[in-house]
Amino acid sequence: MKTKTLMGAMVIAGAALSTVPVLAADPATNLLSAMCSGCHGTDGSSRGPTIPSIAGMNAEYFVDSMKAFRDGTRAATVMTRIAKGYTDQEIEAMAQYFAAQKLVRFPQSFDPKLAERGKRLHENYCEKCHEDGGMKSDEAGVLAGQMMPYLRFSLDDFLQGRREIDKKMKAKVDDLLAAEGKEGLEAVVHFYGSQHDK
Amino acid sequence: MERISRRGFIKAAGSTALVGMLGAPYLALGATKKVVVVGGGPGGATAAKYLRRLDPGIEVTLIEPKKEYYTCFFSNEVIGGGRTLETLRFTYDGLKKHGVQVVHDTVTGIDGGAGTVTTAGGQRFAFDRCIVAPGIDFKWGAIEGYDEKASETLPHAWKAGEQTMLLRRQLESMADGGTVIIVAPPSPYRCPPGPYERASLIAHYLKTHKPKSKILILDPKDGFSKRPLFEAGWKKHYPGMIEWVSGQKGGKAEAVDVAARVVRTEMDQFKGDVINVIPPQTAGRIALAAGLADDKGWCPNDPATFESTLVPKVHVIGDASIAGAMPKSAYAANSQAKVCAMAVVALLSGKQPPTPSYFNTCYSMIAPDHAVTIVGVYRLQDGRISEVPGSGGITPVDASEEMLRREMAYAQSWFNNITDDIFG
Known part of the structure; x- marks a missing residue:
């Protein structure tokens, strides 16, 4: 899995500083990363309703995403144009910065019944990779508390072939759709959207 | 202190x-x-x-x-009827919490x-x-007859607040079949795509409520920001409703007659039922x-x-x-x-x-389910802020409807996040 060990270690080092805002990284990296917050929210926590949070995102996932936007293998509205403005080194620096930020999960409106059903479906179909109810960001973005419209866009991109989906995930999503239909997928979105800071 | x-x-x-x-x-x-x-x-x-x-x-x-700030960005949505002015209002309480002394x-x-x-x-x-x-x-008087007093009758609506509502009310009281004139400013000015977004959202209002009406943009320039995207959007949503007169075609406003509601250019004069003059800045x-x-x-x-x-x-x-x-x-x-x-x-x-790094994204709304963007990633190059070659630019002209819908959804989020980053 690429440079996972090294990246992992750096993430842990970053996470240890996560209670300190802005000042944890060097000034140039702070500045580079502060440019993102106009869209993604201060320190990477989005107030939504649509643009995803990037705070607390696994650094490797951040780097992979930016590179996929840059080379056009992942579809997007603005990110494909934005990613082309950054070098590998800058992307790595921003990845460390955002991995070290504490994600603030802002409340979203959701259907409690759907969310309850989504919780069960998550445990059956998603928990194996998106651990801890989608709270963890090991190989993917944080799902718990992520903006719901963004999650719908992402699922649509995976299903429509606008974004590469790995085999394991494809199989799980297909199973879920076969057993529960589109409402099952929507239920999972509501489960993630139901998780917010108290 | x-x-x-x-x-x-x-x-x-x-x-x-x-x-x-x-x-x-x-x-x-x-x-x-x-x-x-x-x-x-x-x-x-x-x-x-x-x-x-x-x-x-x-x-x-x-x-x-001022004790309250109304954002100029998204005020075109208020003018078009898609948002209330109240949603653009911000106080300085957030800054005070950061220990800023506000005077x-x-x-x-x-x-x-x-x-x-x-x-x-x-x-x-x-x-x-x-x-x-x-x-x-504003350069009051640069367009003959257009001074601060004149803006109380022919609004500029280029600083948000009362001016925004004045233009909105005039559009609401205009009869079906009326002509709205937007006098666009010369460069450089605040919000380059703004006049054209304004034309789009006014067109949306007119199409829904007063479909026989027309919009005329009188422009001293021969081009404008995101032009191919606006023109494609106008053709799609408001065919025949918006006419843009470039500088070359005599679009430069020379004078206004406030009482008669007339804009005079070098060659011609245009009567409007609602006239929005965005002056040189x-x-x-x-x-x-x-x-x-x-x-x-x-x-x-x-x-x-x-x-x-x-x-x-x-x-x-x-x-x-x-x-x-x-x-x-x-x-x-x-x-x-x-x-x-x-x-x-x-x-x-x-x-x-x-080492500095600079960034910009501007969302422009064309219809309630259709927005476009321009993006810029900038660095300091030989003492000048320059775009990183090969990056940024406008929404692709062949973007799918799905992507244009998403741009609109993201625009609304951008507003929430940037205003919080500024005032929160």
Whole structure:
């Protein structure tokens, strides 16, 4: 899995500083990363309703995403144009910065019944990779508390072939759709959207 | 302005110690450093907030005449009927929570040599560094007959608030079959795609409520921002409703007759039922009064720090500044404010300012399910803010309907996040 060990270690080092805002990284990296917050929210926590949070995102996932936007293998509205403005080194620096930020999960409106059903479906179909109810960001973005419209866009991109989906995930999503239909997928979105800071 | 409460002092000292332990380079010892920020729009408010976040030991005073700020961005949505003015209203309570001292007064003088700012209310504030973010002002009279008084009848609506509502009310009371004239400004001006977004959202309102009406854009320019995207959008949603007259085709407005509601160009004259005149612009008045502007009315600066090249220790950011390839937009002002705040913090402690990076995204709405963007990633190149080659640019002309719908959804999020980053 690429440079996972090294990246992992750096993430842990970053996470240890996560209670300190802005000042944890060097000034140039702070500045580079502060440019993102106009869209993604201060320190990477989005107030939504649509643009995803990037705070607390696994650094490797951040780097992979930016590179996929840059080379056009992942579809997007603005990110494909934005990613082309950054070098590998800058992307790595921003990845460390955002991995070290504490994600603030802002409340979203959701259907409690759907969310309850989504919780069960998550445990059956998603928990194996998106651990801890989608709270963890090991190989993917944080799902718990992520903006719901963004999650719908992402699922649509995976299903429509606008974004590469790995085999394991494809199989799980297909199973879920076969057993529960589109409402099952929507239920999972509501489960993630139901998780917010108290 | 020398006051610092005991609790404030302990808080400031505590966070300084923490920063020191982490080896961050901002430790400022000795006398409290003072920064005065002039203007509480996106540029000024962001600068004040980020200065405090970066170094709580700095005493930051923001001086702004108004107690509430209405964002100019998204005010076209209010004019088109898709949003209330109330949703554009922001107070300075958020900045106060960051320890910014907010003073409501009008700055009348900035003296870089003495390091003082003076106000209409007779107050005087000392500074080590001053950040000026006065936005734009209008060249009244540049279009004959169009002065401040005339704008009470023919609104500019290019500073949000009462002007926005005036234009909205005029559109509401216009009869079906009427003509709306938008007089577009010459470059440079605040929000390059703004006049064309305005035409789009007015067209949406008219299409729904007064479908026999027309919109005429009289423009001194021969092109405009995101033009292929706007023209494709107009054709798709409002065929035959919007006519754009370029400078070459005689679109430059020379004069207005307020009572007769007529705009005169070199060759012709046009009668409108509603006339929106967006006048030629300069940097905000205080920038001119303080000697910060060049003969064209905009403020030259060192783009690594935004320090004025005309008045040392005074920085100019946002619409008023000359910022290379960056447009005059709220995101640009927010981005410049962060570069400037970082530089000021470094300079106050005798450090080298960090390598700058700049960014902009502008959303323009064409219809309720259709928005487009322009994006810019910028670096300092040979002393000028320049776009990173091969990056940025406008929404692809062949973007799918799904992507255009998403741009609209993201636009609404952008508003929430940037206003929180500025005022929250």
